[in-house]
Amino acid sequence: MPSAVSTQTETPVLEKYVPVPETKYDLDWADLVTLDFSQYDLPGGKQKLAEQLKDAVHKIGFFYIVNFGLSQEDIDRQFAIGKAVFALPEEERLKYRASLEEGIYNGYRPLGAIEIKPGLRDNVELYNIFKFVPQYERSHPAVIREHYAEIEKFHRYIHEKIVYKLFRLIAIILELPEDYLIPGHSYEGDSDCHLRYMMSRARTPEENAKYGNIYTRGHTDFGSLTLLFRQPVAALQVKTPEGEWKYVKPLPGSITVNIADALQFWTNGYLKSSIHRVIAPPPDQAHIDRLGLLYFVRPGAQLNLKTVESPLLKRLGLLDGVKDGDVTAGDWVRARIRRNWEKPPEKQENLALGGVKTQVVYD
Numbered sequence: 001m002p003s004a005v006s007t008q009t010e011t012p013v014l015e016k017y018v019p020v021p022e023t024k025y026d027l028d029w030a031d032l033v034t035l036d037f038s039q040y041d042l043p044g045g046k047q048k049l050a051e052q053l054k055d056a057v058h059k060i061g062f063f064y065i066v067n068f069g070l071s072q073e074d075i076d077r078q079f080a081i082g083k084a085v086f087a088l089p090e091e092e093r094l095k096y097r098a099s100l101e102e103g104i105y106n107g108y109r110p111l112g113a114i115e116i117k118p119g120l121r122d123n124v125e126l127y128n129i130f131k132f133v134p135q136y137e138r139s140h141p142a143v144i145r146e147h148y149a150e151i152e153k154f155h156r157y158i159h160e161k162i163v164y165k166l167f168r169l170i171a172i173i174l175e176l177p178e179d180y181l182i183p184g185h186s187y188e189g190d191s192d193c194h195l196r197y198m199m200s201r202a203r204t205p206e207e208n209a210k211y212g213n214i215y216t217r218g219h220t221d222f223g224s225l226t227l228l229f230r231q232p233v234a235a236l237q238v239k240t241p242e243g244e245w246k247y248v249k250p251l252p253g254s255i256t257v258n259i260a261d262a263l264q265f266w267t268n269g270y271l272k273s274s275i276h277r278v279i280a281p282p283p284d285q286a287h288i289d290r291l292g293l294l295y296f297v298r299p300g301a302q303l304n305l306k307t308v309e310s311p312l313l314k315r316l317g318l319l320d321g322v323k324d325g326d327v328t329a330g331d332w333v334r335a336r337i338r339r340n341w342e343k344p345p346e347k348q349e350n351l352a353l354g355g356v357k358t359q360v361v362y363d
């Protein structure tokens with residue numbers, strides 16, 4: 001008898017993720033507030049944090065949180081998983097392609113899927129993991145399967161221990177019952193919330209010049225909230241209320257949070273879903289393949305996008321003349337994803353569905 005030879009493949013050891021050095025360039029950073037979540041459960045803590053947040057979410061829609069209960073090691077493990085996913089051969093990655101034509105983002109979005117300028121495609125690829133509930137089960141590469149329990153823990157923690165806290169602060173700002181936004185964003189329900197590993201492959205200076213330095217065009221996010229764990233690479237910019245592009249600093253130990261379209265719709269514009277973009281990093285970081293780790297909070301599929309009956313909005317006159325819309329959040333999100341596949345950027349019109357509109361931005 002020949003000796004038994006194991007046919008099992010070995011579990012690959014994850015390469016430790018090591019952050020890159022910060023840029024030495026003195027850039028024009030946006031001035032954003034930082035919420036200290038260690039204050040959250042102290043007496044009066046939520047109210048103080050809500051007060052600190054109020055102006056920020058109204059004016060620019062971007063802010064930081066710190067002390068949110070995940071260690072740097074937990075976060076770096078996720079960066080390491082993301083790095084391993086994008087190190088797989090392209091052919092392997094493509095086996096897990098998302099059904100993008102149907103407006104579904106669960107799985108892999110290949111490199112070059114978005115046209116930045118006529119004939120020039122992006123250098124970005126995504127791997128999205130929807131919620132760990134039966135309706136979003138799908139096939140994944142081995143490196144994800146091998147770390148599935150750990151990814152689920154991270155995913156649920158973000159949703160249930162960070163996102164819900166953010167929704168409570170927003171409800172306090174809107175003078176609504178604290179839990180007002182939570183049932184519509186339950187972890188078990190239907191919504192396209194996902195954890196995203198994101199890779200923007202470095203381009204040469206010549207390529208960057210052709211692309212006008214753009215990695216990801218100016219856009220607003222089409223969910224409720226976006227949470228960004230950042231690699232220290234300077235590239236994300238937000239358009240300020242004055243119309244200037246400012247860099248959003250990857251602040252150590254923080255999550256960058258931004259308000260997305262659904263919250264802007266529900267508040268008739270009181271909460272700002274700001275336009276942001278990603279550009280080529282400064283020269284000392286331009287050679288880096290930029291890795292991102294994000295959590296997109298999307299509204300429950302059945303939610304309506306009409307303005308909520310908030311006492312604050314009422315006082316501000318933002319409920320005057322508001323009509324009932326008939327578009328669901330699920331239809332809206334799918335229409336926005338599909339639009340990216342159906343038409344090149346120069347042919348995209350503003351999208352209007354059930355009285356809800358979005359603006360196409362070409363920066």
Ligand SMILES: O=C(O)CCC(=O)C(=O)O
Nearest residue numbers: 198221228236276278292
């Ligand atoms: O990569 C980033 O920093 C931001 C990406 C982004 O805006 C998005 O994926 O919606």
Ligand SMILES: [Fe+2]
Nearest residue numbers: 219220221276
């Ligand atoms: Fe975005």
